[in-house]
Structures are given as structure tokens and as C-alpha cells.
Amino acid sequence: MDNMKLKLRIWRQGGKFPKGQFVNYDLDGVNDHMSFLEMLDVLNEKLINKKEDPIAFEHDCREGICGTCSLVINGYPHGPMQQTTACQLHMRNFRDGDTITIEPWRSRAFPIVKDLVVNRDSFDRIIQAGGFISVDTGQAQDGNAIPIEKDQASHAFDAATCIGCGACVAACPNASAMLFVGAKVSHLAQVPQGKVEAETRVQRMVAQHDAEGFGRCSNITACEAECPKGISVEHIARLNRQYIGSTLGSEKVAN
Amino acid sequence: MATSTAKRTVSRVGWFGKFLTSSIGQKIIMSLTGLFLITFLVVHLIGNLQLILGNDDGYAFNSYAYFMTNNPVIKTTSYLLYAFIILHAIQGLLLWSQNRKARGDQKYAVKVDRTAGGSKSSIYMGSLGMVILAFIIVHMVQFWGQMHFSDSIGPFTAEGYEGAKDLYALVAATYENIGMVIFYVVAMVFIAFHLWHGFQSAFQTLGLNHKKYTPLIKAVGYVYSVLVPLGFAIIPIVMYLRHQGVL
Numbered sequence: 001m002d003n004m005k006l007k008l009r010i011w012r013q014g015g016k017f018p019k020g021q022f023v024n025y026d027l028d029g030v031n032d033h034m035s036f037l038e039m040l041d042v043l044n045e046k047l048i049n050k051k052e053d054p055i056a057f058e059h060d061c062r063e064g065i066c067g068t069c070s071l072v073i074n075g076y077p078h079g080p081m082q083q084t085t086a087c088q089l090h091m092r093n094f095r096d097g098d099t100i101t102i103e104p105w106r107s108r109a110f111p112i113v114k115d116l117v118v119n120r121d122s123f124d125r126i127i128q129a130g131g132f133i134s135v136d137t138g139q140a141q142d143g144n145a146i147p148i149e150k151d152q153a154s155h156a157f158d159a160a161t162c163i164g165c166g167a168c169v170a171a172c173p174n175a176s177a178m179l180f181v182g183a184k185v186s187h188l189a190q191v192p193q194g195k196v197e198a199e200t201r202v203q204r205m206v207a208q209h210d211a212e213g214f215g216r217c218s219n220i221t222a223c224e225a226e227c228p229k230g231i232s233v234e235h236i237a238r239l240n241r242q243y244i245g246s247t248l249g250s251e252k253v254a255n
Numbered sequence: 256m257a258t259s260t261a262k263r264t265v266s267r268v269g270w271f272g273k274f275l276t277s278s279i280g281q282k283i284i285m286s287l288t289g290l291f292l293i294t295f296l297v298v299h300l301i302g303n304l305q306l307i308l309g310n311d312d313g314y315a316f317n318s319y320a321y322f323m324t325n326n327p328v329i330k331t332t333s334y335l336l337y338a339f340i341i342l343h344a345i346q347g348l349l350l351w352s353q354n355r356k357a358r359g360d361q362k363y364a365v366k367v368d369r370t371a372g373g374s375k376s377s378i379y380m381g382s383l384g385m386v387i388l389a390f391i392i393v394h395m396v397q398f399w400g401q402m403h404f405s406d407s408i409g410p411f412t413a414e415g416y417e418g419a420k421d422l423y424a425l426v427a428a429t430y431e432n433i434g435m436v437i438f439y440v441v442a443m444v445f446i447a448f449h450l451w452h453g454f455q456s457a458f459q460t461l462g463l464n465h466k467k468y469t470p471l472i473k474a475v476g477y478v479y480s481v482l483v484p485l486g487f488a489i490i491p492i493v494m495y496l497r498h499q500g501v502l
Contacts, residue, residue: 022364075365101365108359173378174354206277215357216278216350218380219456221373234464240279241462247274
């Protein structure tokens with residue numbers, strides 16, 4: 001189908017809409033092979049041709065790995081299709097005549113920059129708070145020099161697939177970033193390279209998470225359902241274990 | 256060296272408070288007090304079943320109540336229980352208000368509730384908890400308050416129970432009222448939903464998520480959250496029906 005008609009209800013904020021509000025757009029000529037972002041490109045081109053302000057939304061790689069796109073589509077972060085980023089969501093998953101509501105991530109720790117663009121610096125500050133990992137510089141060492149059990153390496157890699165998009169926060173009724181922090185802590189704590197600083201890292205990252213104003217996890221698991229990488233809440237449990245172990249069991253006190 | 260160690264020790268003061276007030280620490284308070292209350296409910300249910308098991312005009316229940324109010328170990332534990340209920344409620348309200356704030360002023364226009372295994376009650380734990388808190392207050396005023404502060408309760412006249420009150424008569428009189436029976440049964444439904452998520456969530460918060468044990472914890476949690484509230488709900492129903500002469 002190459003002539004889908006859509007009714008779009010899009011959150012606009014900034015410029016003509018200082019307080020933020022939904023604006024309705026009718027869009028036709030949508031091809032069902034388009035990605036969701038390409039559909040927005042078509043709309044923006046039309047707006048620009050009419051000398052209107054195009055809709056601001058974030059995107060970068062458009063192949064599902066960078067974590068830049070951040071749209072809540074019909075209530076679902078990255079859209080109704082699970083384990084898919086908004087850029088990899090295609091219009092064939094919608095029907096001709098559908099009304100689609102598009103909102104930005106909603107969290108106090110992700111303030112809106114414009115329209116659908118939010119500031120996710122709080123995630124960067126959590127990563128910075130985690131600090132460095134000790135690795136040797138120079139020549140890459142032999143791949144088998146550091147033995148890691150296969151299942152553990154896989155589990156660490158599952159956590160490492162986090163692209164830091166913030167869908168977990170957007171999905172969480174408490175706007176908690178525990179899945180993000182859990183993935184980062186769990187990823188580094190399970191491999192020898194990250195174990196050295198693991199005790200301090202977990203305390204610092206949790207402290208930064210709290211300071212940014214994210215909510216508190218209550219194990220609803222909406223984050224896992226909406227995570228484009230399908231990261232499991234098991235990593236939150238590991239984060240909790242690490243945090244309890246580090247705070248009560250080690251001598252480290254993170255400032 | 257010695258000085259630097261001493262300096263570090265000073266900076267460590269308050270680490271435990273920081274731990275308890277961190278997001279994970281706050282959840283650990285909810286988890287541990289919740290698990291204590293889960294254990295308490297079993298004891299409370301076993302005791303309360305004396306109301307209907309004996310069919311002995313309250314001898315079993317009154318003697319049990321006499322033991323519970325006079326044994327020093329039980330009394331000490333009961334103060335701990337009151338403290339934990341209050342702590343669970345206050346911490347829960349704090350979390351609820353923090354989490355509302357964390358979303359920001361603008362809520363989503365389209366609301367969905369897809370989860371990866373979490374039940375619908377997980378989303379409404381705060382609201383369920385507030386209803387349950389209101390229930391506990393009414394429940395305490397009705398029985399605990401009257402037991403301690405009311406002179407209108409008759410004595411339990413049995414050998415070896417000097418000074419005991421006839422609490423069975425108080426409970427029986429309360430459950431003659433169909434409105435009270437409905438109130439208690441409905442409250443148990445709220446508690447069941449709260450436990451449906453709370454039981455397993457308490458373990459996840461403590462970091463106890465394990466391929467081998469988590470399915471068992473969840474299964475036990477579901478059975479518990481149905482059976483225990485059901486056990487409580489049966490008591491007023493049976494007592495009402497006995498009063499009506501049906502049973």
C-alpha cells in the first residue's frame with residue numbers, strides 16, 4: 001500500500017506552542033514500507049513547504065543501534081512493536097485511516113528541549129558517575145588471555161546491548177531508570193575488566209540516579225516490555241545485589 | 256597513613272543513612288517490612304481461625320487472645336509489628352509521592368499497561384496500600400481499640416483466665432452486621448491484590464532473582480495471596496451465617 005492516510009496527534013512544545021500542546025496533522029501518501037521516522041520526514045517536508053516550523057524529533061543511525069530516537073507512539077515507547085526502536089518500526093504495522101498519538105519521553109529527569117526532543121544528559125551523568133574501568137592500553141591482548149565462562153559472558157553481553165535510549169524511564173509508571181542503571185552495572189560487574197571498580201561503581205551510579213530525580217523501581221516490569229533490546233529485569237535484581245553487597249559488605253563509601 | 260585512614264573513617268559517618276534513603280534502600284525497607292507483615296498474616300490467620308474452628312462459644316479464641324495479650328514475647332513482637340506497619344505505610348507513601356513527581360507535571364495522553372510478567376496490581380500498589388491502611392485503622396479501632404480502652408466488653412469467665420475479656424462476643428456482635436461482613440470481605444480482596452505483586456516483588460528487591468528459585472517464589476506468592484485473604488474472609492461469613500442459623 002502506498003497511499004495510507006493518517007491522522008497524527010503530535011505533542012508540540014516551544015516556539016508557537018510555549019506551554020506545549022497536541023497538534024493534529026492529516027497526512028496522506030504514506031507508503032507502508034516507510035519507517036516511522038521517514039513518515040515524520042514526509043510530514044516535516046510538507047510543513048517546511050508551507051513555511052511552518054517542522055516537528056523536532058531526535059534520530060541518528062536509523063538502524064536500531066544508537067538509541068537516539070525517542071518517541072512514545074500510541075502510549076508505547078518506540079511504538080507498539082516490542083524489541084524494536086521507533087526508527088525500525090515500519091508503517092506496515094499501522095492501518096490506513098489510523099490515528100497515531102506521538103508524545104515525548106515524560107520524566108522530570110528528561111526535560112523537553114523542543115517538541116519530541118528531550119534532554120537525556122542525566123543518563124550521561126550516571127555513566128560518568130560510574131567512572132573508569134581499568135584496561136591495559138597499547139596492543140589489544142590475545143582474546144583468550146582473560147578466561148570468562150561462556151554463559152556469564154553472554155549474560156554480560158545481554159546487559160551490554162543497552163543503547164541508553166531511555167525507553168525504560170518513559171515506560172515506567174514511576175519514571176525510574178533502574179533498568180538502565182541495572183544494565184550498565186550488570187554489564188561491567190560480570191566481566192573481569194569491570195570487576196576491579198565494581199564496588200564503587202554501583203554505589204556512585206545509584207547515587208547519581210537518585211540525584212537526577214528518577215523514580216524508584218517497584219518491579220512493575222514495564223521497562224523490560226518496552227526495552228527495544230529486551231533487557232531483562234534480572235539485571236535490576238543483580239544491581240540490587242551488587243548495591244547491597246557493596247554498601248553493607250565492602251569498605252567502600254562512594255561520595 | 257594513620258591520619259588518612261582516620262579522615263576516611265570520619266567521612267564514612269552516615270553511610271548507613273545514605274544506604275537506607277537511597278532508591279534501593281527505600282525499596283529494601285518496603286521489602287523487609289513487607290516480608291515481616293506477610294509472616295505476621297499467617298500467624299494472625301491461624302489465631303483467628305479459632306473463631307470458627309471450635310464452635311465452642313469462643314473458648315478457644317478467648318484463651319488464645321488471653322495468651323496473645325499476656326505473653327511478654329508476643330507483646331514485644333506486637334510493638335515491632337505496629338512499628339513495621341507504620342514504617343511500611345510511611346515509606347510507601349513517600350515512594351508514591353516521589354514516583355509521581357518523577358514523572359513530571361505532564362502525564363501521558365495515551366496510557367498503556369504492558370509489562371513483562373508484572374501483574375496489573377503492581378501498577379496500583381500505592382493506591383491499594385492506601386485503601387489497606389484505611390482498613391487497618393478501622394480494624395484497629397474496632398477490635399484492638401475496644402479491647403484496650405472500652406469497658407463495655409464482658410468478662411471471659413473460664414478457669415485460669417482471670418481478668419480476661421470476652422473478645423469472642425465482641426467479634427461475634429460485629430459480624431452480626433451484614434455491612435461489616437461485606438466491609439471485611441472487600442478489604443481482603445484489596446489485600447489479595449496487594450500481596451499478588453508484593454510477595455514476589457519483595458524478593459526481587461532483595462536481588463533474589465534466580466532461574467531456579469524465582470518460579471517457585473512466584474508460585475508460592477500466588478497461592479499465598481489467594482489462600483490467606485480467603486482464610487480471613489471466610490471467618491466473618493461463617494460467623495454471620497451461624498448467627499443467622501444457616502450453619
